Amino acid sequence: MNLLPGKVLTLPRHPGDAVRLVAGMAILLACTATVRPDDVGTLETDLFRLVNDLPTALFPAFWVVMQAGNVLAVGVAALVVAATRRFWLAANLAITGIGVWMAARWIKDQVGRGRPADLLPDVHLRGHHDSGLGFVSGHAAVAVAIATMIAPYLGRRARWVAVAVAMGVCLSRMYVGAHLPLDVVGGAALGWAAGSLVHLLLGAPGGRPSPERAAKALAEQGLQVTDVAPLGGRDARRSARFRAVGPDGQRLFAKLIPRERRDEDLLYRVWRMLFRRRAEPGRPGSGPPPQQVEHEAYLGLLAGAAGVRTPRVVLAGPYGNGSGLLVQRMIPGRSLEDAGPAEVRDDTLRAAWKEVARLHQAGIAHGDLGRHSVVVDDDGRPWLVDFDHATAAAPERLLQADLVELLVSLAASFGPDRALAGAVEAFGRDPLAAALAAVALGALTHMAREELGDAPGLWDELARRVASPAAEPAPDGDAQVRRRSSDPSR
Numbered sequence: 001m002n003l004l005p006g007k008v009l010t011l012p013r014h015p016g017d018a019v020r021l022v023a024g025m026a027i028l029l030a031c032t033a034t035v036r037p038d039d040v041g042t043l044e045t046d047l048f049r050l051v052n053d054l055p056t057a058l059f060p061a062f063w064v065v066m067q068a069g070n071v072l073a074v075g076v077a078a079l080v081v082a083a084t085r086r087f088w089l090a091a092n093l094a095i096t097g098i099g100v101w102m103a104a105r106w107i108k109d110q111v112g113r114g115r116p117a118d119l120l121p122d123v124h125l126r127g128h129h130d131s132g133l134g135f136v137s138g139h140a141a142v143a144v145a146i147a148t149m150i151a152p153y154l155g156r157r158a159r160w161v162a163v164a165v166a167m168g169v170c171l172s173r174m175y176v177g178a179h180l181p182l183d184v185v186g187g188a189a190l191g192w193a194a195g196s197l198v199h200l201l202l203g204a205p206g207g208r209p210s211p212e213r214a215a216k217a218l219a220e221q222g223l224q225v226t227d228v229a230p231l232g233g234r235d236a237r238r239s240a241r242f243r244a245v246g247p248d249g250q251r252l253f254a255k256l257i258p259r260e261r262r263d264e265d266l267l268y269r270v271w272r273m274l275f276r277r278r279a280e281p282g283r284p285g286s287g288p289p290p291q292q293v294e295h296e297a298y299l300g301l302l303a304g305a306a307g308v309r310t311p312r313v314v315l316a317g318p319y320g321n322g323s324g325l326l327v328q329r330m331i332p333g334r335s336l337e338d339a340g341p342a343e344v345r346d347d348t349l350r351a352a353w354k355e356v357a358r359l360h361q362a363g364i365a366h367g368d369l370g371r372h373s374v375v376v377d378d379d380g381r382p383w384l385v386d387f388d389h390a391t392a393a394a395p396e397r398l399l400q401a402d403l404v405e406l407l408v409s410l411a412a413s414f415g416p417d418r419a420l421a422g423a424v425e426a427f428g429r430d431p432l433a434a435a436l437a438a439v440a441l442g443a444l445t446h447m448a449r450e451e452l453g454d455a456p457g458l459w460d461e462l463a464r465r466v467a468s469p470a471a472e473p474a475p476d477g478d479a480q481v482r483r484r485s486s487d488p489s490r
Helices: 015-034 042-052 056-069 071-083 087-111 138-153 156-175 181-202 211-220 266-274 289-305 346-361 396-414 416-427 429-438 446-454 458-467 477-486
Strands: 226-230 240-245 251-257 313-319 323-329 333-335 374-377 382-384
Touching: 015 181, 042 156, 042 181, 056 071, 056 138, 056 156, 071 087, 071 138, 087 138, 087 181, 138 156, 138 181, 156 181, 211 226, 211 240, 211 251, 211 323, 251 289, 289 313, 289 323, 346 374, 346 382, 346 396, 346 416, 396 416, 396 429, 396 446, 396 458, 416 429, 416 458, 429 458, 446 458
Parallel strands: none
Antiparallel strands: 226 240, 240 251, 251 323, 313 323, 333 374, 374 382
């Protein structure tokens, strides 16, 4: 099943586990409040009949799958994991599985609901006839707990196999006549919550890599670094970013892309949407992590060869079991994303547009050209970074999307006047007007679309100012910024 190798006692936490824990507990409580010890609703009865009335010829297949929810499966799963030398995970798996089984038995005693044969007529009983109480299903709880626990350690295909087996256990318990639908839903919720709680307390792969993991990855590539620390700001596009000091004392920037991240699961995305959490800058990554970092390094080197100011690449490639690592020289400074309008001079913005012009003259589209992709060093010089979505020999539509993306991003923070001044100087008015007319909103990143949504008139204002020379900003933008920042009424 492609369990990740190695022994890790300290793993990163992920906020999605808290969401999954709350969701699992909410479903369990809802099921507990709904069930009645001596009554079965019409809908639940119909769902049970739908599965329980399946042909008897399917029993062997259901019986085999059902064993994955047996309490003995906990020991088997722990032994399999221990054989891969993940003893910490094996111990947690055994403790969690047995704990879930005991919790299910306690809930049975509290609720006191009988088995399907005690509550419904004409139930098909197959195989061993379970006695005792029905809510919640211990088999469902154990199977889902095991699947939840090991899912972050598995590859994508194996993860779906684990989920399918857990669902098969739930269905099999209804098929053999041992449990009603709310029994298995409540048990599955209990197992889901238990596995998520363990991940939240002890960590799991797929979250934000720790500085220790970053230092280990760099050491595996021959870089014995010191003072590894995570960079502030957003964890952009499935990557984690760190600064470190190399063996020669040079400051380094390291980007780690784990093989799997859990930021994109459905429940976590729904939670972000409901609570209106702003999207990460940029676009989601595509392709295997090693391919992503090699692509970024190649396009960065290509841009540098064309005279664009970009960080020097130290190394790029795979590490571990399918993860990606990119190391570059650290630019001493900060991005335009982190700088306030009064802290950035107009000549810096004009210089940034000139770097973009050099990039486009080389036929390269950046593909993610927001404020976060322009770093200003301590001398006020702009550098273009993050070439993970760049395209060589780019078609005109991608070059135009670059222009609009950066124009919107700069205008949202620095205002239309200052954003347009350098753009008009570097590209001319007609190309900008053509780009604004040709580029659809769907071609922009989620962040740019959100910023346009926050400023409904910004797009039209940019188009109006590009089309009208009379609307061109005054040249002394720095003085205007200084006056605005010193005005007590603002």
